[in-house]
Amino acid sequence: MSGQTTENSWKTGGILTGTSGPVAQPGNTLHEFFEGSYLMAQSGLGTLLRKLREARDLSSRELGQLAETDHTYIYRLETGEKQSPSEEVLGKLLKVLKAKQREVEMAQFMLNNDVNPDWVEHVLQSDMTAEMFEMGATMRHRGAGRPDMAAIEARVRKALEDDDE
Secondary structure (H helix, E strand, O other): OOOOOOOOHHHHOOOOOOOOOOOOOOOOOHHHHHOOOOOOOOOHHHHHHHHHHHHOOOOHHHHHHHHOOOHHHHHHHHHOOOOOOOHHHHHHHHHHOOOOHHHHHHHHHHOOOOOOHHHHHHHHOOOOOHHHHHHHHOOOOOOOOOOOHHHHHHHHHHHHHHHHO
16 A cells, blocks of 8 residues: 555645555544654754654653743744744753753754755764764765765765874
């Protein structure tokens, strides 16, 4: 059934998968469908916020209450529908999420820069610094294919090695 659409699949953007993934049921709203872990952020900042929220095991509603921010606004940030929160709102969210200094610096960089969400996820799973994150985020790539995140990390590390010599 993967990749198929039905007359009711418009409610979930036509996304249907088998038993191991999300299944669109007639009558489900987009919000009900995306409240699960199937949410795919469309911005680097959204990815960072979602990953930090999930690490704290908070729902967007709980985060909203703790940060005194509307949960639908948080949802829109995570999905990329909204991309430029104020520094004040971002600060509240990061404080509640107990973001480490590296993540705070990453978020501040993404306030003014679009960053590939795959790069954000890659960096969060590594020991890379905020400086390394920014270097990789600003690299330009040749060709039409998707850049390989491990290759970008290797290029960043190589550049920093060369600087040390």
